[in-house]
Structures are given as structure tokens and as C-alpha cells.
Amino acid sequence: MNTQILWYASRATGAVSLALFTGVMILGILTAGRKGSAFLPRAAVLRLHRTLSITSMAFLAVHIVTAIADGYVKLNYWDVILPFGASWDPLWVGLGSVAVDLMIAIGITSAVRRHLPSIVWKTVHFSAYAMWPVALLHGFGISGGDGTTTWMIILDIVCVTAVLMSLVVRLLPDRHPDSVVRKTAETSHPREEIGAGR
Amino acid sequence: MSPKANLLLRVDPLSCRAHGLCAEELPEAIRLDEWGYPMLPTGPLPVHLVRRAKAAANACPVLALRLASVGER
Amino acid sequence: MTVALCPASTNDLAFSGTARLLPAVPASGHRQSPASTWQQHNARLGPVPLQVAPQLVDLVSAAGLLGRGGGGFPTGTKLAAVAANSSRRNPAVVVANCCEGDPTSSKDAVLLATSPHLVIDGALLAAATTGADRVILAVHKGSRTSADLSQALAARGPQSIEITVVGIPARFVASEATALVRYLNTGDARPAGRLSRIWESGVDGRPTLVDNAETLAQLALIARFGPAWFRQLGTESEPGTALVTVGGAVSRPGVVEVAVGTPLRIILTAAGWVPTGHAGPAWALIGGLAGRWIDLHRATEIGFSADELGLVGGTKGVSSIVVLPAGGCVLTETARILDYLAHSGARQCGPCMFGLPAIAADMASLADADRDALGRLRVRLPVIDKRGGCSHPDGAVALAASALRALTGPDAVHLDLHLRHGGCNSPAAIVPLGGHRTAGNRRENR
Numbered sequence: 001m002n003t004q005i006l007w008y009a010s011r012a013t014g015a016v017s018l019a020l021f022t023g024v025m026i027l028g029i030l031t032a033g034r035k036g037s038a039f040l041p042r043a044a045v046l047r048l049h050r051t052l053s054i055t056s057m058a059f060l061a062v063h064i065v066t067a068i069a070d071g072y073v074k075l076n077y078w079d080v081i082l083p084f085g086a087s088w089d090p091l092w093v094g095l096g097s098v099a100v101d102l103m104i105a106i107g108i109t110s111a112v113r114r115h116l117p118s119i120v121w122k123t124v125h126f127s128a129y130a131m132w133p134v135a136l137l138h139g140f141g142i143s144g145g146d147g148t149t150t151w152m153i154i155l156d157i158v159c160v161t162a163v164l165m166s167l168v169v170r171l172l173p174d175r176h177p178d179s180v181v182r183k184t185a186e187t188s189h190p191r192e193e194i195g196a197g198r
Numbered sequence: 199m200s201p202k203a204n205l206l207l208r209v210d211p212l213s214c215r216a217h218g219l220c221a222e223e224l225p226e227a228i229r230l231d232e233w234g235y236p237m238l239p240t241g242p243l244p245v246h247l248v249r250r251a252k253a254a255a256n257a258c259p260v261l262a263l264r265l266a267s268v269g270e271r
Numbered sequence: 272m273t274v275a276l277c278p279a280s281t282n283d284l285a286f287s288g289t290a291r292l293l294p295a296v297p298a299s300g301h302r303q304s305p306a307s308t309w310q311q312h313n314a315r316l317g318p319v320p321l322q323v324a325p326q327l328v329d330l331v332s333a334a335g336l337l338g339r340g341g342g343g344f345p346t347g348t349k350l351a352a353v354a355a356n357s358s359r360r361n362p363a364v365v366v367a368n369c370c371e372g373d374p375t376s377s378k379d380a381v382l383l384a385t386s387p388h389l390v391i392d393g394a395l396l397a398a399a400t401t402g403a404d405r406v407i408l409a410v411h412k413g414s415r416t417s418a419d420l421s422q423a424l425a426a427r428g429p430q431s432i433e434i435t436v437v438g439i440p441a442r443f444v445a446s447e448a449t450a451l452v453r454y455l456n457t458g459d460a461r462p463a464g465r466l467s468r469i470w471e472s473g474v475d476g477r478p479t480l481v482d483n484a485e486t487l488a489q490l491a492l493i494a495r496f497g498p499a500w501f502r503q504l505g506t507e508s509e510p511g512t513a514l515v516t517v518g519g520a521v522s523r524p525g526v527v528e529v530a531v532g533t534p535l536r537i538i539l540t541a542a543g544w545v546p547t548g549h550a551g552p553a554w555a556l557i558g559g560l561a562g563r564w565i566d567l568h569r570a571t572e573i574g575f576s577a578d579e580l581g582l583v584g585g586t587k588g589v590s591s592i593v594v595l596p597a598g599g600c601v602l603t604e605t606a607r608i609l610d611y612l613a614h615s616g617a618r619q620c621g622p623c624m625f626g627l628p629a630i631a632a633d634m635a636s637l638a639d640a641d642r643d644a645l646g647r648l649r650v651r652l653p654v655i656d657k658r659g660g661c662s663h664p665d666g667a668v669a670l671a672a673s674a675l676r677a678l679t680g681p682d683a684v685h686l687d688l689h690l691r692h693g694g695c696n697s698p699a700a701i702v703p704l705g706g707h708r709t710a711g712n713r714r715e716n717r
Contacts, residue, residue, distance in 0.1 A: 031259060034217065043222035043257050114261060177233070178216045178621065185461070185618035189442065192458040211620035211660040212464050231654050235621035 006070035013063035015155060018139055020056035022159040024049060025132050029166040034176060050110075057107065064100070095138035102131035132163070202242040205265050207251055209236055213262035220263050223254040242268050289504060289512045292488050293385050293528045302384070305422035312388040316495060319392040323494050324399035328354060331490055334498035335510045340368060340483030341559065341589045343509075343577055346490065349480060352470040354401040356478035363403035364474040366455075367394040369410040369420060369484045370439050370446030373559040374705035375591040378514035379484045381526040383416045386488060387423035391434070393487025396494050398432055401480055405433045409451050412438030443560075443615035444663055448481040450617075461617035462661035485514055504530035509576045513590055517542035519555070519701050520596035532574035538592070539567065546571075547597040552681045554595045556702055558588025560608050561666025563673040564601055566681055567594065584673065593702050600697035601682055602689055605674035606634040607700050610709045612667040622664045626655035630671055635709075637678075637686075640693035648675060 027049035036042030068075045075093065079086040081101055084094035109116060109124045136156060140147045174180075207227070209220075216234035227247055229237050243251050248265075255263045294315060303311070323330065332347030357363035367390060371379040383390060394406045408424070410417045420436050437455070439445050445460035449467040454460035455474045463469075473479025482490075489511055493501050502510040509531045515538055518524045522543030529538055544567070547553055552566035563585045565573075573579050577587040595604065609631035616623035630651050637644040648671065656668045678686040688695045 041222050042217065043219040046219060046257055046259070114264075118261070176216070177625065181624040182618055188614075189440075189444075189459070189461050189617060192440070192454075192460075194456070194458045210464065210466070211622065211658060214621060216621055231621070231626075231658075232651075233621055233625035235625075235658070237654065237658070 003070045003072055006066045007072055010063055010066040010070065013059050013066065014139055015152065017056055017060045017063050018136060018159060019155065020052060020059055021132060021135060022162060024053045024056055025128065025163050026166045027052060028128065029163070029170050033166075033170045035169070053107075057103065060100070060103070089142060092138055092142040095134050095141070099131050099135035099138060102127050102134070106131065136160070200244040200246060203245045203248045204242060204268050205248060205251070206240075206242050206268055207238045207255070208264055208266045209238060210262045210264075211235075213260050215260055215262070217259050219257040219259065220254040223257045224250050227251065228254060236263070289528050289530055291492055291504075291512050291528065292382055292389060292485065292514060293526070305426040308385075308423065309388060309426040312386070316389075316392075319395050319491070320494050321396065321399045324396060327396060327400040327490075327494060330493055330498055334493045334501040335508070336486065336489055336493060336501070337509060337577075338483055339485035339489065339513060339590065341373075341587075343587065346482065346486055349470065349482070350397065350400055353403075353478045353480040356471050357402040359402070361477055362405075363398075363401040363478040363480060365394050365398045365401065365403045365406045366448075366451055366474065366479060366481045367391075367406065367408045367484055367487055368446060368448070368451065368481055369408055369416055370451075371416070371484075371589075372411075372443045372446040373561075373589045373591065374703045375518060375556065375559050375562075375593050376516045376589045377518075378516045378526045378590060380414075380416050382485055382488060382514060383410075383423075384419050387419055388427070389488035389491045390484045391423060391427065392491035392494075393482075393489070394434070395430075395432065396491060397480055397482065397487060401478070403432070403480070405474075406435075407455065407474070408434070408436045409439050409446070409455075410436060411441040411446075414441065443612070444617050444661070447661060447663075449661070451481055452479055461619060462663070464660050506532040506574070506576055506578070508578060513575070513587075515575060516589075516591040517544075517594070518591070518703065519594035520544075520599070521594050529575060532576045532579065534572050534574055535567065535592075536571035538575060539571070539594070542592075542594075544594055549597060551598070551684075552677070553597070554599055554601050554677065554682075556593040556595070556604070557591070558586040559591050559666075560612060560702070560704075561663075561670055562586055562588045562591070563669065564605075564677045566677070584676065586669070595701065596698045598697050600638075600685065600695050600700070601674050601677050602634065602638045602686065603695070603697065604700050604702050605670060606631065606638055607704065607709050608702060609634050609667055609671060611704045611707045612663070612670075614707065616663060617660070620658075620660035620664075622655045622659040626651060626659075627664055627667055630655065630667065634671060634674070638689050638694070640690050642690055645675070645679075 027045055031042065031046045031049055034042070036045050064080055068077060073088040075086055075088060079093060080097055083097035083101070084090050086093040105124050106128055109121050113121050136159065139152070140156060214235060218230055218234055220236050221228045221230045224247065227239050227243065231237055251265055255265050328347055328351045331350060332345070336346040337343045338346055353363050369379055369383055369390065371377070394408065397403070398406050408420050410420055417436060417438060424434065424436060439451065439454060440460045442460060444450055444462060445454065447462045449463035449469055450460050452469045452473040453463045469479045469481065471478055505511045511531060512528050513531050514526055514528050516526050517538060521539070524542060527538060527541050546568060553568045555565050555567050556562050557565045557580065565583065565585050570583060573583055575587070580587055609627070613627035613631040616627055618624055630648060633644045633648045633651065637648070652668050652672055655664050657665055659665065685695060
């Protein structure tokens with residue numbers, strides 16, 4: 001394949017992956033935040049979150065494969081999951097590898113969620129809040145890439161703004177009756193120290 | 199009388215947080231009470247609803263809902 | 272058969288005709304010292320027969336002993352299940368439930384004041400049978416019973432097995448079996464759910480046996496005297512004796528030991544109840560706060576057993592009877608109880624968090640001339656039933672349903688009074704709620 005096409009493909013799919021994963025983040029935040037609408041009920045928000053994550057992983061796979069296949073820079077498949085060891089641009093490529101590692105962990109734990117203690121799934125899934133900014137930084141700083149072009153910067157700003165806006169809504173106090181009443185157990189049935197009275 | 203599968207829907211009331219996604223996925227079998235908690239059919243599911251019941255169980259953000267075999271505790 | 276009472280205050284230790292758990296001791300007006308209680312127990316019964324431990328499961332199963340804590344589950348089956356899961360590497364734990372969370376019941380308190388060593392014997396026997404390495408006597412913190420147990424334990428001297436008295440928060444749901452285990456493990460005294468298999472993994476992950484104090488006391492007697500002896504009293508399906516708490520509008524409230532199946536008339540007469548003579552129903556709450564309303568005028572020949580009470584829509588429950596005064600108001604009493612049950616909920620499942628307060632409010636509304644409340648209750652009760660994380664809401668639903676049956680049946684005239692006037696002339700409510708006050712001045716004190 002023409003190495004130029006592969007290189008352009010890698011850059012393009014990289015940017016698209018960022019946009020798609022941003023969508024995944026927002027849909028995940030909306031799911032946890034109990035948000036839905038008549039147009040997109042909550043179950044649909046969740047389905048879209050999951051489906052879009054698969055789509056994003058597909059675009060990411062193309063982004064990775066084309067980056068390695070074009071041969072212009074010396075990257076091998078180990079560099080994809082072992083961060084900061086690449087012979088070219090180790091820092092910024094490494095950030096991408098960190099994001100990939102987190103993504104793999106999130107994907108696998110979600111696939112086998114019923115067989116895991118819920119705290120394990122929750123903690124790994126929460127690392128998406130690390131994965132996404134790391135991926136964004138990777139795109140921003142990677143040498144020879146478009147990180148600092150106008151369109152890429154605009155894309156970054158749009159993605160960050162969208163996620164931040166979702167987070168602002170998410171971080172509002174939880175007023176759902178189930179959450180409110182459950183919390184009253186802290187006063188009505190206070191938990192004591194383990195082994196108290198033993 | 200539609201054929202029944204060997205499966206039924208079970209919910210863990212302690213984990214259930216009244217998200218209600220299960221009822222959205224399977225309105226034929228799951229209704230929410232006035233406070234948002236699911237009311238499940240008591241017996242085995244009709245065969246034609248099993249696939250959607252699995253979707254309902256997977257839709258629960260806290261995995262409170264599951265499909266269990268008839269006779270399982 | 273004469274039956275006398277052990278009054279709940281335990282100041283007057285009287286006799287019992289069916290003297291098994293509560294032995295015949297002279298009424299002295301004094302509490303016995305722990306040392307003399309221990310001495311008397313030894314003189315009456317001898318040392319705890321740990322040598323029968325290998326056969327105990329069979330003995331208890333043959334005796335047909337059912338749990339006396341309210342569940343009525345076959346004790347032999349429970350013992351066998353825990354024993355099966357217990358091993359040297361994973362020894363069982365025995366928890367004696369001495370809490371008695373239901374405020375209408377004082378049978379365990381009296382048992383533990385009068386015959387604590389039967390309960391301790393039973394716990395030690397259960398430990399030997401199940402291969403347990405630890406016995407926990409669970410009792411509400413700061414209660415009189417807690418002091419009684421500690422003193423009784425001290426009087427026995429050192430034991431070959433670890434046996435301790437552990438204080439449990441004095442809350443209604445804290446003494447449920449899985450709540451006890453959860454509290455001992457995590458400090459959180461709330462039920463752990465219907466799938467919590469404590470006989471496989473309980474305290475510290477070990478197979479755990481939780482038995483009511485009275486059940487263990489009965490077990491201690493079966494170990495000594497055998498299943499045939501145990502079955503001499505009681506019914507075929509519910510053998511043995513049972514302790515019954517009688518309270519409310521009776522002249523001699525207290526705890527009595529009777530053969531299971533004894534007609535209510537005999538129990539009530541011993542407590543000094545007299546049929547009022549007026550034509551309307553004479554209501555009594557049988558089975559505890561999660562019990563049922565029974566019209567005593569029509570139930571005096573009903574035997575005090577789960578089977579017979581069940582036939583008339585009743586339940587044995589925690590084995591307590593609260594008799595309402597003549598003209599007592601089932602509606603007000605039920606509304607108060609539901610309010611207490613709603614407050615006592617663990618706040619960890621929807622039906623309890625929202626359903627119970629809703630039906631409590633509905634019942635109070637009904638008393639306040641709200642006709643629609645009846646319809647709301649009819650819809651809500653089956654919605655809440657059996658959908659909670661434990662059986663707490665089920666008990667409230669059953670009580671409410673029982674009240675509705677009474678109020679739309681034998682007591683319809685009284686309900687009509689409420690619907691027209693928003694109140695009635697009944698005497699003040701008397702079902703004990705352990706210091707809980709409804710609407711406006713909430714305080715839980717047990």
C-alpha cells in the first residue's frame with residue numbers, strides 16, 4: 001500500500017477515534033447521571049454508549065495498524081501496549097499505548113462484568129476518566145502529526161468542552177429519591193466499627 | 199398459551215436503584231411500581247421474550263437484574 | 272391443666288404447669304443470684320450432655336423441633352446444613368439470638384432471666400454438633416438480658432470453647448439472622464438479603480448457625496430427655512412447649528409456657544382475660560408487630576399453633592398476644608405499628624423505603640376519613656408484598672391486610688365511624704412500640 005495513504009489514514013482515523021471516544025464518554029456520563037429523553041430513552045443511551053465504544057475501538061484499530069504498516073516511522077506491535085519504549089517519539093506514542101491498555105482493561109472487564117466483583121468493574125471502568133484525556137494528549141503532542149493544526153485544536157476544544165459540560169451536570173447533587181432515602185440509613189442505621197462489641 | 203423457557207427474571211432488591219432501564223427494554227414483562235422499582239413476572243418467561251429479557255438484564259447499570267434457571271435459588 | 276404466668280417483669284417467678292423451660296420455682300419476690308441460678312440448673316438437670324453431640328441432629332430432627340424465633344424452620348435441618356459445611360479448616364460459628372427485637376414479646380427476656388443456662392447449654396450442644404469453635408450470644412446492647420447473660424456466663428466459669436456475649440444495636444431489623452451476621456462481619460446491622468446463605472458462609476465466612484434463645488433451650492432439653500419425651504406435649508406437626516407473651520388489656524400480663532396447640536382460651540384465662548360480654552369483636556394482635564388481628568370472641572378454641580392459627584388467617588409469629596381493651600381501635604393501632612415498621616426499615620430496598628411509609632400514611636389517612644385510602648391500600652399491598660430485600664415489608668403488608676379484613680368485615684361499623692368523623696372514641700393505643708412516637712415526635716428507643 002502507498003505509505004502516504006496509510007499515513008493519512010492513520011492521522012484521520014486517529015482524529016475520528018478521538019471524536020468517537022468523546023461520544024462514548026458523554027453517553028457513559030449521561031447513563032450514570034440517569035439522563036434520557038423521549039427521543040433517546042435511557043436504555044437507548046446505554047446501548048449507544050456500548051455500540052459506539054465498539055465502533056470507536058474499530059477505528060482505533062485501523063489507526064494503530066495503519067501507523068505501524070506504513071513503515072515511515074519505526075513502530076512495532078509491542079509499542080502498542082508497552083508504553084514509552086518506542087524508537088520514535090516514545091513519550092507521545094507511549095501516551096497512546098497507556099490509553100490503549102486502559103481501553104483493553106475497560107473492554108475486557110465490561111465483557112465479563114457478571115463474573116467480577118462490582119468494585120473491580122467499577123474501578124477499572126472509572127479509569128476511562130484517565131484514558132480519554134491521555135488519548136487526547138497523545139493526539140495533541142504526537143510529532144509529525146496534526147496535533148497543532150487549527151482543525152485539530154478546534155476538535156480538541158469541542159471534545160473537552162462537551163465532556164466538561166456533561167461532567168458539570170453529572171456532578172450536581174443526586175436528588176433521585178432512591179439515593180436520598182438510602183443515604184438516611186447513615187443516621188437511622190449507623191454502621192459501627194468492624195468487630196465492635198466483640 | 200405461549201411456550202415457556204426454563205428461565206425467569208430475578209432482581210436483587212438491595213442492589214436495585216430504580217434506574218428503570220429493564221422496563222424500557224422489556225415492557226411486555228416488566229413494569230415499574232409507582233416508585234420506579236421493577237415488578238417482574240413470577241413464572242418462567244415465554245420463549246419469544248428470552249432474547250429481550252437478556253437485553254433487559256444487560257441493560258441494568260448495577261446488574262441487579264439477572265436471568266435465572268427455574269429451580270435455581 | 273392449670274397454667275400460671277411468669278410475669279414479664281420477672282420479679283415474681285411463678286410456676287408453669289408444663290414446667291420445661293421455665294421450671295417451677297417458689298415465688299420469692301427476689302431475683303435469684305447468678306450463682307444460685309447456676310447451682311439450681313445443675314441440681315435440676317446435671318451437666319450439659321455434650322456426649323450426645325454426634326447424635327444431636329437425628330435427635331432434634333426426630334423430635335420435630337421448629338424454630339421458636341418466628342420462622343418456624345425445622346431446627347434439625349438447620350443444624351445438619353451447618354454441620355455439613357463445617358470442617359476443621361472451616362469450623363462453624365454458633366450465634367444464639369437473644370435479642371428479641373419485637374416489642375410485644377418478652378419471652379426470651381424471661382427465659383434468659385430464669386433459665387439462662389438452658390440457652391447456654393443449647394448453644395454449647397449446637398457448637399459441639401456442628402463442629403463450631405465459637406459461640407456468640409447476641410443480645411441488645413445495654414439491655415437487662417445482656418446483664419443476665421453476662422452474669423450467667425461468668426457463673427459457669429471458664430469454658431473449653433470461646434463463648435462471648437456480644438451487644439447488638441437495639442433496632443428492630445438488627446436481630447434478623449442475616450443482619451446479625453452482617454453486623455458481626457462489618458458493623459452494619461441490616462439484613463443481607465434473601466440469597467444470603469449464612470449456613471455456608473456467615474460470620475468471618477464460616478458456616479453459621481443462628482438460633483433463637485428458646486429454640487436452643489428446647490434443644491438442650493431434647494439432648495437430655497430425647498425426642499419421645501419432647502413429643503409428649505404439643506401437636507404431631509408442632510411438638511413440644513412454647514413460650515407465649517400475653518400483654519395488653521389483661522390483668523396478669525406475662526409469659527407462659529404451654530404445650531403447642533393449647534387453646535387460646537386457656538392461655539388468655541391464665542393472663543386474666545375475661546370476655547367482655549359486648550357483642551362486637553374483641554381484637555387481639557397475635558404474632559407480634561408483623562402478626563394478625565384475631566377476634567377473640569370467635570377464636571377461643573383455636574389452638575396456639577402455626578397450623579391452627581393459620582386456618583383462621585392468623586400466625587404464631589414471635590409468639591406474642593396483645594389484647595386490645597374493649598372497643599379498641601384496630602385502625603389506629605395498625606397505623607401506629609405501620610409507622611414504626613416504616614421507620615425501622617433498613618433503607619436498602621425500594622419496597623421498604625417507599626412502600627412502607629406509603630401504606631403507613633394510607634392507614635393513618637383512612638383513620639382520618641380518607642375514603643380513597645382504602646383503594647390505595649388495596650393496590651399497594653400486593654405491589655409491596657415479597658419484593659423487599661428481606662421479609663420486613665412482608666410482615667407489614669400482612670398486618671395491614673389483616674387490619675383491612677377486620678375493618679371491612681367484623682369491624683365495618685367502626686371503620687364507618689372513622690370515615691364519617693375522622694376518628695373514634697376508642698381508648699388510647701396500647702400495642703407496645705418500645706418508645707417510638709408517631710408523627711411529630713419521632714423517637715426510637717429500643
